[in-house]
Amino acid sequence: MINARARQARKIVARFALIIPCGLGAALPAHATLGGIEASVFADQSQISATLRTMPNARYTIHELRAPSGTVVREYVAPTGIVFAVAWQGPSMPDLRQVLGSHFDEYVAAVAASRNRRGPVSVQLPGLVVQSGGHMRGFIGKAYVPETLPPGVSLDDVR
Amino acid sequence: MKSWYLRRCSLIASLAALLMLAGCGGGGGGDNGSSSPQPTQNVQPIIVDGGPDGIPDIAFTTLTICAPGSTTNCQTIDHIQVDTGSVGLRIISSVLSPALSLPRQTDANGNPLAECAQFADGFSWGSVKIADLSIAGEKAASLPIQVIGDASLPTIPASCSSSGPPENTVTAFGANGLLGVGLFLQDCGASCAQSAIPGTYYSCPANGCVPAAAALNKQLQNPVALFSSDNNGVVIQLPAIPAAGAATASGSLIFGIGTQSDNALGGAAVLTVDPNTGYIVTNFGGASYPDSYIDSGSSLLFFGSHTFPICTGPGTGLYCPPSTQALSATLQGINRATSTVNFSVANADQLLNANPTFNAFTGIAAPNPDPLSFAWGLPFFFGRSVYTAIETRSTPGGTGPYFAF
Numbered sequence: 001m002i003n004a005r006a007r008q009a010r011k012i013v014a015r016f017a018l019i020i021p022c023g024l025g026a027a028l029p030a031h032a033t034l035g036g037i038e039a040s041v042f043a044d045q046s047q048i049s050a051t052l053r054t055m056p057n058a059r060y061t062i063h064e065l066r067a068p069s070g071t072v073v074r075e076y077v078a079p080t081g082i083v084f085a086v087a088w089q090g091p092s093m094p095d096l097r098q099v100l101g102s103h104f105d106e107y108v109a110a111v112a113a114s115r116n117r118r119g120p121v122s123v124q125l126p127g128l129v130v131q132s133g134g135h136m137r138g139f140i141g142k143a144y145v146p147e148t149l150p151p152g153v154s155l156d157d158v159r
Numbered sequence: 160m161k162s163w164y165l166r167r168c169s170l171i172a173s174l175a176a177l178l179m180l181a182g183c184g185g186g187g188g189g190d191n192g193s194s195s196p197q198p199t200q201n202v203q204p205i206i207v208d209g210g211p212d213g214i215p216d217i218a219f220t221t222l223t224i225c226a227p228g229s230t231t232n233c234q235t236i237d238h239i240q241v242d243t244g245s246v247g248l249r250i251i252s253s254v255l256s257p258a259l260s261l262p263r264q265t266d267a268n269g270n271p272l273a274e275c276a277q278f279a280d281g282f283s284w285g286s287v288k289i290a291d292l293s294i295a296g297e298k299a300a301s302l303p304i305q306v307i308g309d310a311s312l313p314t315i316p317a318s319c320s321s322s323g324p325p326e327n328t329v330t331a332f333g334a335n336g337l338l339g340v341g342l343f344l345q346d347c348g349a350s351c352a353q354s355a356i357p358g359t360y361y362s363c364p365a366n367g368c369v370p371a372a373a374a375l376n377k378q379l380q381n382p383v384a385l386f387s388s389d390n391n392g393v394v395i396q397l398p399a400i401p402a403a404g405a406a407t408a409s410g411s412l413i414f415g416i417g418t419q420s421d422n423a424l425g426g427a428a429v430l431t432v433d434p435n436t437g438y439i440v441t442n443f444g445g446a447s448y449p450d451s452y453i454d455s456g457s458s459l460l461f462f463g464s465h466t467f468p469i470c471t472g473p474g475t476g477l478y479c480p481p482s483t484q485a486l487s488a489t490l491q492g493i494n495r496a497t498s499t500v501n502f503s504v505a506n507a508d509q510l511l512n513a514n515p516t517f518n519a520f521t522g523i524a525a526p527n528p529d530p531l532s533f534a535w536g537l538p539f540f541f542g543r544s545v546y547t548a549i550e551t552r553s554t555p556g557g558t559g560p561y562f563a564f
Contacts, residue, residue: 069356091350092358093277097321108324111280114476118217118240118333119457119536121280121323122476122526124469131528132279132323133461135244135454136346138436139279140529156530 033101034086035145038077059150073099076158078150085144085158093139100143103128200296201389201414202421208407209518210238212333216458216520216537220338220412222294226259227301234259238335241412242456243395243547245339246346247379248292249276249283249305251328254335261288264303266362266371273312273361273368274305275319281326283307284315292382297414299385303377313367318357340393342437342560343550345378384549389415391552392559394422395455399542400519404510408519416546417555427546427563429556430492437560441533443488450532453545453562457536460502460524467504474507477525492561
């Protein structure tokens with residue numbers, strides 16, 4: 001199990017990391033998606049050679065990236081410009097390091113620390129929820145930062 | 160564990176000797192001419208005992224691999240997880256004897272082929288090599304297998320390591336290997352043969368691995384499909400166990416469906432699956448779960464997302480209803496055939512606290528991230544014969560792919 005202090009430290013580092021791409025703009029590789037700014041969606045698009053479709057609605061905007069493998073990643077952007085959730089579905093796993101951004105290491109550590117089962121994963125940490133399921137030929141999952149969910153948005157909307 | 164392992168070795172050795180005698184009938188003692196031909200021994204024991212990591216509800220078996228064409232350069236390996244939810248044999252490199260010196264699978268350009276095996280909870284990276292597999296009396300010759308954690312490969316490509324936690328050691332994998340005997344002939348299939356898909360197959364020249372297409376016959380194969388008989392699917396039989404669970408459970412992995420007296424379908428309901436995804440439909444609690452599957456390699460029942468409270472003790476992340484819930488669901492195939500399943504969900508913290516050394520449970524469930532999916536993992540298999548038929552293969556219950564129980 002991850003102890004609370006280590007988790008807190010990691011969270012602070014994660015928060016700090018988010019500020020850097022904003023400050024230095026394109027000088028650094030934009031590598032923050034979940035919890036990052038809307039522009040990071042386009043970094044993702046380039047990273048996975050995806051086609052992009054944008055679907056705005058009253059409460060948030062969905063950017064849908066379709067990789068050549070057929071795997072679709074949907075990134076949910078709040079009116080504040082922050083990516084508050086991502087969801088994926090398809091025959092292979094998406095690049096979670098890119099999609100989860102600064103949260104990736106936290107996710108990997110949490111899964112590795114709670115190996116009491118084999119199969120779908122639900123990771124619930126302060127500031128991060130990741131759910132990953134399916135098997136070869138059919139994967140599905142989502143991740144979100146609970147605190148950044150815009151008012152009135154249900155998690156059932158994220159898929 | 161050790162004595163069980165040795166017993167298995169000697170049984171396999173004597174079976175191998177028996178097979179060699181049968182195969183060499185023309186060569187001459189003549190004293191075996193009078194006996195009628197024996198059916199192939201098609202039953203291999205399985206055990207649910209926690210394995211190297213002590214994870215509940217994982218079924219393990221033992222098998223023997225040999226250098227291609229050899230009957231003497233062989234190794235018997237225990238605690239290989241039996242998985243009807245995947246295809247192909249995968250072995251952790253650290254348990255493989257270097258003396259086997261298995262040849263590499265190469266791509267069309269002669270470069271070594273490697274694979275990234277993705278799972279919902281992580282990935283395994285390793286080279287594709289060729290081996291002969293013997294299990295019970297069955298043999299799959301020149302089988303492409305994945306050698307997980309093979310240190311001779313260049314660095315793990317980022318497109319593989321970025322799908323989750325690494326599962327490249329026995330401890331991280333929870334088993335010495337994985338025997339995928341699922342619905343399909345290859346693990347990836349046509350999509351990986353047509354194009355290079357990051358996170359699947361890789362071509363590995365010395366300067367680094369890059370995603371590459373892999374022809375169907377170069378991919379990991381369903382070993383059962385390569386057997387000379389009993390090659391249309393498998394049956395898994397595990398005994399019913401008490402509601403409190405059991406320290407261990409022992410059952411059988413039977414090869415073939417309707418090929419011998421021990422694998423007849425009987426009255427089992429045949430539920431055909433979606434030929435692309437392997438999914439069936441579960442109807443439960445007034446809702447439909449069209450992305451459902453039966454999978455010995457998932458260790459629990461996975462359904463819903465906020466159906467019950469989540470455990471906080473030893474069952475962290477699992478369901479913890481205040482008391483055991485007796486439930487019922489109807490499973491439906493693409494062929495509209497249905498079968499009702501009664502199951503229970505117990506408080507996992509209470510179960511695990513009451514008997515911390517138990518490894519087999521029927522009543523443990525956990526949330527499923529896919530709101531449309533009900534994964535019937537190993538708890539479903541206790542007290543049943545569960546049939547998994549391979550795509551394109553004919554059986555007395557019709558052509559695979561299907562599940563029956």
